[in-house]
Amino acid sequence: MRTNELASRAAVHPETLRYYLRRGLLAEPERTAGGYRSYPPEAVARVRFIKRAQELGFTLTEIDTLLHLAAGGPDSCDRVRALAADKIGDLRRRIADLQALEAGLRSLVATCDRPRAERDCPILHQLGQPEEP
Amino acid sequence: MRTNELASRAAVHPETLRYYLRRGLLAEPERTAGGYRSYPPEAVARVRFIKRAQELGFTLTEIDTLLHLAAGGPDSCDRVRALAADKIGDLRRRIADLQALEAGLRSLVATCDRPRAERDCPILHQLGQPEEP
DNA sequence: GTTGACCCGGTACCGGGGTACAGGGTTCAT
């Protein structure tokens, strides 16, 4: 699969793929006799994963770590556990905060028939507090 | 509360506050007789909210919308419902994807005692598929 | 009063994540 096809299937810009190659997020694929890159089919899911993880708030460096975990992670199972535990903890916090945001918006919807000053949307309170130690 | 105190309490850089003021994410507070800004106590939660929402993947423009909803949203309850429904739908998708990521990493942990090639970490598959119509 | 830390507005600069472009080579349908 050539660059443009991968870009099209993964809904990214072709230049983005070259950028990800430079960043090491994509492995350099084989080339055609004419020097064109020939990506394997699984590259589509990989690029989609990168973009979606970005939308969820992860930096490309964080995504690089996730990609390494997806490939099985370090040889040492203990290292994998430690790394994954760290990521899982982060994920749970993100999920909790998004759920709080959702609950807060639902509360607004339930009270939106009131005058604006009397509506209840507690999202600032929910996400604006310092984290507990 | 002066600029540096708010910055310190909210764990941001003072220049960031000036940027948020320029962007309209913070309301211009009252000034001291010497021309210093005097922020109200609730500004701390507001700035914390902005930063946390960013970490969760929202752009400042999206955060601006959320801040408006937090203030009660449009006068029209129908507008509020429509706007909030859109945001809630987005939140639910983010939550679902983060939960999928978590499940995938747990699967890796459960199989990490295997040789690397036989471990199971399906996160690419989970987040790398096109969205269903 | 002095001094260092703070404040201000405005301009310049930076990093992350792209994206555009130039010049030249390749591919494929006509």
Place this chain on the structure above:
DNA sequence: ATGAACCCTGTACCCCGGTACCGGGTCAAC
């Protein structure tokens, strides 16, 4: 064979979200 679309490498540029810096004013402890 031709021409348009594609590809490549490498360099320049852009947007978002800051952050640094300058020159000058303010504040508070000494």
